[in-house]
Amino acid sequence: MRAAVLHEYKEPLKIEEVEIAEPKAGEVKVKVTATGLCHSDVNVFEGKTPVPPPVIAGHEIAGIVEEVGHGVTRVKPGDRVVSAFIHPCGVCRNCISGHENLCETFASVRLKGTMFDGTTRITLNGKEVRTFLGGGFAEYAIVGENALTKVPSELDLEKVSPLSCAGITGYGAIEQAKVEPGENVAVIGVGGVGLSVIQMLKASGAGRIIAVGTKKWKLDRAIDLGATDVINSKEADAVKAIRQITNGGADVVVEAGGVEETIRIATDSVRIGGRVVLVGLPPASSDIPVRIASIVRNGITIAGNYGGRPRVDMPRLLDLVRLGKYDPTKLITGRYKLDEINEAVKVLEEGEAIRSLIIP
Incomplete structure (x- = not known):
């Protein structure tokens, strides 16, 4: 072959x-x-x-x-x-x-x-x-x-x-975050995973869905798929913008970029007591620093998520596709x-x- x-x-x-x-x-x-x-x-x-x-x-x-x-x-x-x-x-x-x-x-x-x-x-x-x-x-x-x-x-x-990958990774992130109806969520990265997360957040009843990226056409796609707000991190301070939009910080941040800058935005833009779900995969040799003192003092939960469960969650994803929700x-x-x-x-x-x- x-x-x-x-x-x-x-x-x-x-x-x-x-x-x-x-x-x-x-x-x-x-x-x-x-x-x-x-x-x-x-x-x-x-x-x-x-x-x-x-x-x-x-x-x-x-x-x-x-x-x-x-x-x-x-x-x-x-x-x-x-x-x-x-x-x-x-x-x-x-x-x-x-x-x-x-x-x-x-x-x-x-x-x-x-x-x-x-x-x-x-x-x-x-x-x-x-x-x-x-x-x-x-x-x-x-x-x-x-x-x-x-x-x-x-x-x-x-x-x-x-x-x-994009679909089942996004599904796993939403499942991990346990987003409640009306909660404000920032999605850092608007590639295949980020845009999947945005669609599922809309289907799950999230409040503000804030997409952060660097390409205007991808941010436009995010709006089409359910984002309520978009931030171009090359043109604006993403952390400051998220905090302004959410009046203090997002309840949940899903990080789908997998680089030091996107992880910093995620941990700095979540509210006190909020949750950060990391799904972006940096290179295996990466050593990305995280400010532990800030995480501890603010009671922030950080969780890594490696996708959904194939035998359980993939059939659910296919149902979402059939229903027009993803x-x-x-x-x-x-x-x-x-x-x-x-x-x-x-x-x-x-x-x-x-x-x-x-x-x-």
Whole structure:
């Protein structure tokens, strides 16, 4: 099959013919319909998320089940599916206690780029090729069955791929924040995750929904999707503006940028006793300082959130899409063939894309 392979960090991807093995127990082979391009993929390409090359990235996967391994019961060949970026094992302590988004087995192999057994299913000229959270920048991908959810026939399979990461990450952030009706919420970062959060905040009855970003066209998109206020942090003091709009600070701040500046805005703009949910992923080597004294004195709760639970929350997300309360198509800004993936990466790095779909 054809795949976009990264051989060295910070080098262009190469479209190559690779070999894919049959799925093993608990695994599913998916014929890829579309895969969204996310900043987390770019972090892999740049070595900021150091999955050893050669590696195939791509984790916002939608497609059709081609083949199933031994013991698979959740899907069958021919099913239309969307894959979460989290692949729960289903049997570790966190999985069985209702926290499969924090699966310990998955966490142990996530940055190694292997399946649960420590091996890969892709080879190139006899050499193992690793995959990052599914390896969807290819014609086929092999993922664990617990990552997959059947997609209703009335939904466009290609256009639900952003649910795999942007959607389920946004859902997890809202669940973590426990936003009450009427509470004021600031969302720092208006990429795929931030715009997903804004849509879900509107659906949940939040009060003021304040979007903070640096691109006017993305802030305009935030207004279209439910934000009540927008702040361009290049043109205004975001912390001061949030405090003025909310009369003292937001009840909740969802940080979806993953850089020092956006984290500082989040912790400085929340009210006394408020909550900050961190979902933006900085490079693995980042050491971002937080003013602990201010956090303690103001009784601020800071929580990291690594997405929703695939088997529980993805079906709910699909229902939100069917009801018109969450529209993943509003995140899609481009459509590229597999051969054009390096162009799509360039556009994303320049800040001119939210979600580009890679169509094999």
